[in-house]
Amino acid sequence: MLEKPSKETLITLSGAGVRSGGRTLVEGVDLTIGRGEIVTLIGPNGSGKSTTAKMVTGVLKPSMGTVWRKAGLTIGYVPQKLSIDWTLPLTVERLMTLTGRHEDREIGMALEAVGATRLRRAAVQELSGGEFQRVLFARAMIRKPDLLVLDEPVQGVDFSGEEALYALIRQIRDTTQAGILMISHDLHVVMAETDTVLCLNGHVCCRGTPGMVKQSPEYLRLFGARNGLAIYEHHHDHEHHADGCVVGDEHEHAGHTHAH
Numbered sequence: 001m002l003e004k005p006s007k008e009t010l011i012t013l014s015g016a017g018v019r020s021g022g023r024t025l026v027e028g029v030d031l032t033i034g035r036g037e038i039v040t041l042i043g044p045n046g047s048g049k050s051t052t053a054k055m056v057t058g059v060l061k062p063s064m065g066t067v068w069r070k071a072g073l074t075i076g077y078v079p080q081k082l083s084i085d086w087t088l089p090l091t092v093e094r095l096m097t098l099t100g101r102h103e104d105r106e107i108g109m110a111l112e113a114v115g116a117t118r119l120r121r122a123a124v125q126e127l128s129g130g131e132f133q134r135v136l137f138a139r140a141m142i143r144k145p146d147l148l149v150l151d152e153p154v155q156g157v158d159f160s161g162e163e164a165l166y167a168l169i170r171q172i173r174d175t176t177q178a179g180i181l182m183i184s185h186d187l188h189v190v191m192a193e194t195d196t197v198l199c200l201n202g203h204v205c206c207r208g209t210p211g212m213v214k215q216s217p218e219y220l221r222l223f224g225a226r227n228g229l230a231i232y233e234h235h236h237d238h239e240h241h242a243d244g245c246v247v248g249d250e251h252e253h254a255g256h257t258h259a260h
C-alpha cells in the first residue's frame with residue numbers, strides 16, 4: 001500500500017535564536033509548520049513568542065541556527081496591535097487597502113470569508129474587539145497566504161467571541177489549507193485543533209499535542225464546557241532560575257520566572 005504523503009513543509013526553524021544588545025532573546029527553537037497545520041506558541045511575557053514569530057515572518061533574521069522557507073512562501077500576518085491614528089476617520093474598506101491595492105471584488109470576498117461583509121463601510125474605531133480581529137484576518141487573507149501568523153488573536157475578546165474566532169481560524173485552515181502559527185496569551189488553554197504546542201521561556205521548554213478539554217475536570221470546573229478549546233499539559237524536564245535561566249546553564253537570558 002502507498003504511504004500517505006506527509007504534509008508539504010512550509011517553514012522550518014532549526015536551532016534558531018536571536019541575540020540583541022548582548023542578550024539572548026530566544027534560542028534553540030526547532031519548529032516546522034506544514035500546510036494545514038496549526039502550531040501554537042505559549043509562554044510567559046517576554047519568553048520569546050513574538051521574537052520567534054518575527055523569525056518566521058522574516059522581520060528578524062536569526063543570529064543562530066537557520067530558518068528555511070518554501071520557495072515563494074507568502075505569509076499573512078495579524079498583529080497584536082495595529083498602530084493607526086485613531087483620531088482620523090477610517091473605514092474597514094480603507095483599512096483593507098492601506099498596505100496594498102486590491103480590487104473591490106477581492107475586498108468583498110475577504111470580508112465575506114470572515115463573516116464581516118456588513119462591516120465594509122463601518123468605521124474601524126467603532127468595531128468591537130472581535131469584529132476588529134475579523135477585519136484584521138480578512139486583511140491578512142486577502143493575499144491568499146500559505147502561512148498565517150496570528151499574534152494573540154483572541155486577546156481582549158470575550159469567551160463567546162473567542163470561540164467564534166477559533167471557529168473562523170479552523171474554517172480558514174480547512175478551506176485554504178494555510179499553515180497557521182498562533183501566539184496564545186493563555187498559558188494553558190489553546191485551540192483544540194492545535195497540532196503542536198511549543199512552550200517557550202527563552203528556549204523551547206516543552207512541546208506536544210494539547211490534551212482534550214473535555215477530559216479536564218479542572219478546566220470544566222473553571223469555565224464549564226466550551227467548544228474548540230483544549231488544555232495543554234506542561235511536562236518540563238528542567239527548572240528555571242528567577243531570571244528565567246535554566247538551572248545548570250551558565251549563560252545570560254532575557255526571560256522571566258517560569259514555574260515548572
Ligand SMILES: Nc1ncnc2c1ncn2[C@@H]1O[C@H](COP(=O)(O)OP(=O)(O)OP(=O)(O)O)[C@@H](O)[C@H]1O
Pocket residue numbers: 020021025043044045046047048049050051052254255
Ligand atoms: N528589539 C529588541 N531588542 C532587544 N530586546 C528585545 C527586542 N524585542 C524584544 N526584546 C526582549 O526579548 C525578550 C522576548 O520578547 P518577546 O516580545 O519575544 O516576548 P513575548 O513572549 O512575545 O512576550 P509578551 O507575551 O509580553 O508579548 C523580552 O525580554 C524583550 O524585552
